[in-house]
Amino acid sequence: MKEDELRTRLRFWVETHYDLQDQRIITDNRIDAIERSKDYNQMDAVISGMRETSRKLEDHEEEAKKHIKNLLKEHPLWNRWLAGVHGMGPALTGGLIAWTYCGSKCREMSSGDGYEKYDQQNKRWKECPYWEDCQGKRDIRRFHTPSAYKKYVGLAPGMGKKQGQDHSYKHEFKPHVIKIAKQFRRQGKEYRKLYEQFSEKYWGRARNKGKDIVPSKDLPEDDGGNKYEPEGVVSEGHLENLTLRKLGQTFLIHTYDVWRRILGLPVKEPWITSKSPDAEKHRYLKPRIDNKSKIKRGVPGLWKSDKEVKAENERLEGILDDHPVDAELKTIRDAFDEGSLEEVFGADLPGSAIEEIRETLEREEPTIVE
Structure with missing residues (x-):
């Protein structure tokens, strides 16, 4: 399947899945509201019909998820990384990939030296700022740095939604990444460890500043009925949101890193760990994977699949069999x-054998014998 077709189909089924999910949740909430009402006994037929509707919506939701999973089998980000990450199911992965791709309808300019996309607000075609990078591919190649990718999603510093202003980012993508972070909190393994690490960081920072940490429900309200944090107070919900946002940002950096490595492109280290004045206080937390048996191939410079490691081991055993070495x-x-x-082995192995071992282990993608 061509990349354009894969992108279009994936986007369609991801958005269909979440539309169905939203309708099912609305239906279930209405059922709950009726069951709590005084007219519950008079609404048996209505509740029965709504439950049947909810069940059908859930069936359609699962059907859409099957389509997403089948499409993901053809995408390297899934079969070389995310299939082996706990918590990243087809729907979350599909949304991550589908919304990373540029959804704009691009076309060649008449002059042939650029790329344009349609400006919905001004009803005209305008030059696409990503053309130099993506050359029509519209994927992760559009972003020079991890920060550019985070800005596209809406998770760069200072990108909170301000009242009366339009979103300057993809409105569906940001909550999707936060949803991924919440899923890691519930079901993640390696990424759950990162969540705990970030949570400890923010809670520790608040304590070190002498702030009182209180449940969000205990915050006072202003004259408009809105809760606020008094001086010297921070809510648990505030710290939790900071943690989820940090985890989401980190995961986006990892997505940028892995995807570009798969495409054979250079990867730039995040600014905070390379050029920041406080760089010595930071270190780059590399992408995580939980189960390498779930992936088909590895990612250069990060990990190898179990199948690739097995092929390497068979090659190493063959080298050792040719020489009387007990290792x-x-x-x-x-x-x-x-x-x-x-x-370690200079006294027992000839230089040619040591070089053969080195070549075997340095090979990014060893030959796999089926």
């Missing part, structure tokens, strides 16, 4: 990682 594969890998192959 475990883990010992060989550790020596390779530490750059001490010659030091």
